[in-house]
Each structure stands twice: as structure tokens, then as C-alpha cells.
Amino acid sequence: MTIFKTRLPNNFDLPRRINRLGELAYNLWWTWQPQAQRLFSHIDGELWERLAHNPILFLREAGRSSLNEAAQKSEYLENYDQVFTDFDAYMAQKGTWCDKNQGSFCKKPIAYFSMEFGLHETLPIYSGGLGVLAGDHLKEASDLGLPLKGIGFLYAEGYFSQRISEDGWQDALNNPLNFDDLPLVPMVDDEGEPLTVSVEFPDRKVSARLLEVRVGRIPLYLMDSDVPTNAPEDRKLSSRLYWSDINFRIAQEVLLGVGGVRVMRALGHDPSVWHMNEGHAAFQILERAREVVETGKTFAEAIEETRVNNVFTTHTPVPAGNDEFPLWMIDKYLGALWPQLGLSRDEFVDLARNQQSWGETFSMGVLALRHSDGKNGVSELHGRVARGMWNFLWKDLKKEDVPIGYVTNGVHTSTWLARRLGILYSEYLGADWLDRLDDPSLWEQIDNIPDKELWEVRNHLKRKMVFYMMERTRRRWMQGGFHPVQAIASGALLEPYVLTIGFARRFATYKRANLILSELDRVLGLLNRPNQPLQIIFAGKAHPADEPGKQLIQGVYRAVKKAENGGRLVFLEDYDMNVARYLVQGVDVWLNTPRRPNEASGTSGMKAAMNGALNFSVLDGWWREAYNGSNGWAIGDDVAPDTESQDEGDIASLYATLENEIIPLYYDRDANGLPAKWLKMVKNNLRTITPQFSMRRMVKEYVEQLYLPARK
Numbered sequence: 001m002t003i004f005k006t007r008l009p010n011n012f013d014l015p016r017r018i019n020r021l022g023e024l025a026y027n028l029w030w031t032w033q034p035q036a037q038r039l040f041s042h043i044d045g046e047l048w049e050r051l052a053h054n055p056i057l058f059l060r061e062a063g064r065s066s067l068n069e070a071a072q073k074s075e076y077l078e079n080y081d082q083v084f085t086d087f088d089a090y091m092a093q094k095g096t097w098c099d100k101n102q103g104s105f106c107k108k109p110i111a112y113f114s115m116e117f118g119l120h121e122t123l124p125i126y127s128g129g130l131g132v133l134a135g136d137h138l139k140e141a142s143d144l145g146l147p148l149k150g151i152g153f154l155y156a157e158g159y160f161s162q163r164i165s166e167d168g169w170q171d172a173l174n175n176p177l178n179f180d181d182l183p184l185v186p187m188v189d190d191e192g193e194p195l196t197v198s199v200e201f202p203d204r205k206v207s208a209r210l211l212e213v214r215v216g217r218i219p220l221y222l223m224d225s226d227v228p229t230n231a232p233e234d235r236k237l238s239s240r241l242y243w244s245d246i247n248f249r250i251a252q253e254v255l256l257g258v259g260g261v262r263v264m265r266a267l268g269h270d271p272s273v274w275h276m277n278e279g280h281a282a283f284q285i286l287e288r289a290r291e292v293v294e295t296g297k298t299f300a301e302a303i304e305e306t307r308v309n310n311v312f313t314t315h316t317p318v319p320a321g322n323d324e325f326p327l328w329m330i331d332k333y334l335g336a337l338w339p340q341l342g343l344s345r346d347e348f349v350d351l352a353r354n355q356q357s358w359g360e361t362f363s364m365g366v367l368a369l370r371h372s373d374g375k376n377g378v379s380e381l382h383g384r385v386a387r388g389m390w391n392f393l394w395k396d397l398k399k400e401d402v403p404i405g406y407v408t409n410g411v412h413t414s415t416w417l418a419r420r421l422g423i424l425y426s427e428y429l430g431a432d433w434l435d436r437l438d439d440p441s442l443w444e445q446i447d448n449i450p451d452k453e454l455w456e457v458r459n460h461l462k463r464k465m466v467f468y469m470m471e472r473t474r475r476r477w478m479q480g481g482f483h484p485v486q487a488i489a490s491g492a493l494l495e496p497y498v499l500t501i502g503f504a505r506r507f508a509t510y511k512r513a514n515l516i517l518s519e520l521d522r523v524l525g526l527l528n529r530p531n532q533p534l535q536i537i538f539a540g541k542a543h544p545a546d547e548p549g550k551q552l553i554q555g556v557y558r559a560v561k562k563a564e565n566g567g568r569l570v571f572l573e574d575y576d577m578n579v580a581r582y583l584v585q586g587v588d589v590w591l592n593t594p595r596r597p598n599e600a601s602g603t604s605g606m607k608a609a610m611n612g613a614l615n616f617s618v619l620d621g622w623w624r625e626a627y628n629g630s631n632g633w634a635i636g637d638d639v640a641p642d643t644e645s646q647d648e649g650d651i652a653s654l655y656a657t658l659e660n661e662i663i664p665l666y667y668d669r670d671a672n673g674l675p676a677k678w679l680k681m682v683k684n685n686l687r688t689i690t691p692q693f694s695m696r697r698m699v700k701e702y703v704e705q706l707y708l709p710a711r712k
């Protein structure tokens with residue numbers, strides 16, 4: 001079947017000389033190309049900010065006169081021509097890393113399933129780290145030339161926007177997305193009809209149409225169940241990410257796994273690797289087995305034949321974090337499937353049977369682990385924890401022999417690195433530094449960067465962050481209904497030259513956002529110490545159904561509202577990828593205080609590190625691997641957890657390091673007014689962390705350790 005999907009949905013009214021901007025708006029490649037972003041912002045910077053970096057809205061609303069003006073400026077056109085030369089070369093590139101190193105492997109598709117994808121703030125189909133990791137994975141797969149195809153959902157309401165009320169309570173706003181404003185290309189078949197896939201439940205059929213998002217060279221296929229042939233309830237199936245209602249969740253997961261396989265088939269793809277980013281997509285295992293059973297083989301043969309291609313990445317270090325369904329739901333939603341597999345109900349349930357205190361369940365984690373040859377956690381410690389947690393599935397094996405490995409997470413450098421730092425790296429590490437990004441020897445030259453220049457860029461980035469927060473506060477203030485204390489809590493009194501700590505992530509209780517506020521009087525003293533003040537910025541959302549998480553925000557907000565903090569404790573509303581970019585680029589210290597070993601990896605600290613912020617974190621997840629004694633600070637020790645006493649020990653360690661090491665080091669200036677010892681640490685941090693915790697290193701490890709073995 002030929003799929004006609006080349007016509008972009010929007011007809012922009014653009015001057016001929018610059019009309020390819022319309023095409024650029026439909027490929028997220030621009031989101032990791034600073035020069036391409038400038039093609040929009042240089043037309044009308046104020047509008048670009050006001051439309052929250054949405055190029056489609058921007059091109060529609062930018063006045064013809066400012067577009068004409070740009071089309072006549074030689075400086076603008078020079079950049080324009082360069083960007084499109086680069087874009088065309090990128091899209092047509094032969095001899096990518098994959099071509100050069102993996103040969104024929106690069107020809108056969110890799111299907112990559114994820115419930116969420118964090119690609120850009122304008123496409124809110126992610127809630128946090130899992131999604132941003134998936135988005136970064138697609139971008140790097142594009143850069144390396146991997147034949148990856150993403151599969152996920154288009155959530156009609158996006159993920160919620162967060163407002164904090166005056167008394168610190170999180171309000172969730174669900175704003176319906178306008179698909180016409182987003183870089184979505186509806187897919188149609190050769191008759192011009194919407195391309196759909198369907199899954200059968202015992203009592204009904206559910207269909208979804210497909211929309212494509214272009215991520216450089218990688219297509220991401222999103223399913224949308226809001227089609228007229230579906231029952232009204234089913235039309236809402238894909239309207240939200242992570243429904244609390246378990247009926248919606250299982251139906252979504254069936255659609256992701258089973259429907260996802262059918263997406264690949266509808267497009268004529270025969271992937272050699274089926275990668276499940278977390279267990280939500282594990283039903284794909286059963287659908288692929290069903291396909292083989294249909295050819296006349298037994299289920300046992302089918303599941304053996306297909307398991308070699310399955311790769312499963314687990315992200316959850318606690319049993320409760322895995323999706324499990326009570327058995328009555330399996331009857332309700334999968335009752336039509338086991339006859340097709342040639343199994344009895346009992347045999348079917350045995351594929352993923354788990355025992356909980358409240359009864360027997362069907363566990364997505366068990367399903368995926370039992371039937372995938374490739375299995376990994378996301379950091380060294382998390383791999384170890386996962387081997388212990390799932391040892392019961394391999395009763396004959398010792399814990400250390402449980403076949404779950406690890407690939408430590410990474411972040412996509414071009415997405416998260418400040419433009420100005422990229423310029424410094426080009427100048428002092430070589431113009432090809434980005435091509436050699438994951439080569440540690442490149443970063444040995446980091447001392448070539450003069451302290452003064454590095455410090456200027458760091459100060460510039462912090463100023464930019466502070467002004468951004470002030471401007472956001474001003475706009476909220478002008479909308480009305482905002483109490484002055486909320487304006488101060490959002491950063492109205494921040495200063496651009498004060499040592500600044502950032503803490504931004506999902507507000508789940510294990511992350512202990514309030515740990516640094518444990519001894520509030522002590523913190524208040526530090527914030528306003530003469531000549532050595534300190535600022536702390538918090539940001540993050542709690543899942544709308546997570547009451548303890550929302551109470552945690554409220555607790556932090558109570559401290560933020562105290563006049564004694566002088567406006568130096570701040571809570572920034574509505575954490576998303578845009579806010580994350582300002583924070584990881586602008587703060588001096590990135591704080592993370594999970595209760596070990598709950599942070600499977602964590603990635604925001606890597607984003608901060610490559611921008612020259614220093615990590616100050618519990619030795620959990622990635623930081624346990626990165627910390628070397630001179631590239632940041634540890635909170636507590638690398639010892640097995642003992643929950644209650646861990647809190648006390650971590651609090652003591654946190655305050656001691658902050659008071660005796662971090663604050664004095666930051667304010668220790670040499671004769672030139674530079675914090676030479678601080679900058680030495682910043683350079684140690686850049687040298688050791690940037691190559692190792694890049695998405696480049698990570699995706700190469702997935703290829704070598706998991707994708708190549710999965711190829712039959």
C-alpha cells in the first residue's frame with residue numbers, strides 16, 4: 001500500500017523567498033538547531049515568546065510586513081540558506097554512524113513503543129522523565145541514522161497545566177489541544193481515507209487514526225481514538241495521559257501494544273527489534289505471537305520465535321510502580337485473545353500471573369520480562385535492584401545471575417545545551433565537537449576555555465533565567481487574580497548574581513522535595529547571609545491523583561510564602577520542557593534528594609551538568625556513577641538504604657556540605673573577581689559528565705547490547 005502523507009496540512013501565506021519555513025515548522029529537527037530557531041525568533045521575537053515557541057501558530061500570525069522585511073534582509077537570508085543547506089544535507093545524509101558501523105542492520109526498522117514522548121513544550125504528550133527520555137532517544141536515533149519508528153498516543157487534552165493557588169494547592173487545567181496548531185501530519189491510505197488501526201475487545205471494536213510527527217529522519221506515529229466509528233467512551237480513550245481509571249488504562253495499553261503492531265503492519269514495516277520503553281506496551285508481545293499462531297504454529301513455537309526480537313526497558317525500582325490488572329479485567333478486555341492464541345484462560349493468565357496482597361493480578365512487568373530476550377534497567381544500581389526485585393521469576397538463579405542488564409540513561413545534548421555554550425565548545429574544542437561528543441578525549445581539552453569566558457556565559461544564562469521568571473510573573477500579575485505574595489513566590493524578587501540552587505522534577509514523595517527545608521530556620525539564615533546570599537528555585541507537578549504529592553507541593557509553598565525568606569525561595573508554576581531548559585541552563589547547583597534506591601536513573605541533573613551547573617545529590621541512579629569527588633557533591637553515602645535513618649543522615653550531610661563547602665566555594669573570588677576554584681570544579685564536571693551521560697553514548701549502547709542481539 002502506498003501512503004500519501006506528504007501534503008502538509010497548513011498553507012501558510014509566506015513570501016516565496018522564505019517559504020520553506022512552512023516545511024521546517026513540520027519537522028521537529030528545528031527544536032535542536034539553535035540557528036533554525038532563530039529563523040523564527042528573528043522575524044518577531046516578542047511574538048515567538050508569546051506563542052510559546054510554536055512555529056505553526058507563529059507563521060500563521062506573524063504579519064506579512066515582518067515576514068517581508070525578513071525576506072529582504074541579507075543577514076537573515078544568509079542564515080536561512082545555511083539552515084536549509086544543513087537541513088537538506090541532514091535529511092539526505094549517507095554514511096551516518098549506523099551506516100558506517102552497523103551496515104545491513106540499519107535497513108530493518110526498529111519499533112519503539114512509549115506511552116509518552118517529550119519532544120518539545122508545544123507538544124504536551126509527556127509527563128516527565130520517561131517521556132523526555134523517549135523524545136531524546138528519537139532525536140539521537142535520527143542523528144545516528146537508526147531506522148527507528150516511534151509509536152505512541154496523541155493525547156487530545158495534552159498533559160495538564162499547573163496552577164498553584166494562594167494556599168499552595170495544585171490546580172490541574174486540562175486544555176484541549178488544537179491539532180491544527182501542532183506539527184501533526186494526518187496519515188491517509190491510497191484512497192485518501194484516514195489510515196486507521198483497530199483492536200477487538202470482547203464486546204466491541206476500538207479504532208484509532210494515525211498522525212505522524214517528524215523528528216528529523218525519524219517518524220513518530222501517534223494514535224488518536226477520537227474517530228466517529230468509536231463509542232463515545234472509547235473516543236476519550238486517548239484524550240489523557242495516565243488515566244486514574246483502571247478501565248481506561250488497560251484499554252489504552254491494549255491499544256498501544258496490539259494497535260501498535262498493527263500500525264507497523266499497516267505501513268508495511270517488518271521491524272527486527274521491538275523495544276518497549278516501560279511495560280505499558282507489553283501486549284505487543286501477544287499480538288506478535290498471535291500473528292505467528294495464525295500461520296499454523298503453536299503458541300509455544302510462536303512465543304519462542306518472537307521473544308528474540310523483544311527488548312524491554314524497566315524504569316521502576318518499586319514493585320508498585322508496575323502496571324498490574326486484576327484478573328476480571330483480563331476477562332473483560334482480553335477474553336477474545338486467548339482462543340486466538342490457542343490457550344485456555346488459565347494458561348493465558350500464567351503468562352503474567354502475579355500475587356499481590358489483594359489478590360492475583362496480570363502484571364505487565366512479568367509479561368514483558370518473561371517474553372523478551374533483551375531486558376535492562378536504566379543505571380547500574382537500578383539494574384541490581386531490578387535483578388533482586390524480579391529474582392522470583394528465575395527461582396533457580398542467584399540474584400546476580402538474573403538476566404536483566406543495564407544501560408544508564410543519557411540526554412540529547414543539542415536539545416538541552418545553551419546556544420552560547422555550544423559556541424564556546426566550537427571555539428575551544430573544535431568546530432566538529434558535536435560529531436565527537438561522546439569521545440572522552442575531546443573533553444580533555446576543556447581547560448582551553450578561559451575561566452573568564454566560561455564565567456561570562458554562566459552569568460549570562462543565570463540572568464536570562466531570572467529575567468524569564470520575572471517576565472512570566474509580570475504577565476500572570478497583569479492577568480489579574482494573582483495575589484502579591486504569589487508574585488513574590490514566582491520569583492519577582494530573584495537576583496541575577498546570587499548563588500542559585502534548582503530543584504525541579506515530578507513531585508513524588510520519594511523525591512523528598514522538602515528535605516532541604518527540614519530545618520527551616522537554618523535555611524532562612526543561609527538565604528539572607530550578608531555577602532553570601534542563596535536562592536532556591538522549586539518547580540514540578542504532582543500527578544493529579546497523587547494527594548501526598550500535592551501536599552508536598554503545599555508544604556514547600558508554605559515555606560516559599562514566608563516573608564523571612566526575602567523572596568529567595570521560589571516555586572515556579574507549570575514545569576515543562578521550556579521551564580526545564582531555563583532552569584538547567586541557569587542555576588548554579590542542581591539538587592536531587594531521592595530516597596535511595598528509588599531514583600532509577602534521573603536525567604535532569606545530566607542536563608544541568610553539561611550546562612556547567614554542579615550536581616548536589618544523593619548517590620542514587622546516574623549520579624552514583626558520575627560522582628568522582630571533584631565534579632559536584634554527594635549527599636549521604638553509597639550504602640544500602642535504611643529508610644528512616646536515611647532521612648536523618650541525609651539532612652545532616654546536606655546542610656554540612658552546603659554551609660561548609662558549596663556556599664564558601666562559590667563566593668571565593670580571586671584577584672580578577674573570578675571564582676577560580678568553583679570554575680575548576682565546573683570544568684571537572686563538564687569533562688567527566690558531558691560525554692558519558694550523553695544520549696549519543698546511550699543509544700550506541702542500546703544498539704550494541706540490545707538491538708544487535710535482537711536481530712534474527
Ligand SMILES: *Cc1c(COP(=O)(O)O)cnc(C)c1O
Nearest residue numbers: 128129505576577580602603604
Ligand atoms: C528532564 C526532565 C524530567 C526528568 O527529570 P528527573 O531528573 O528524572 O527527575 C522531567 N520533566 C521534565 C520537563 C524534564 O525536562
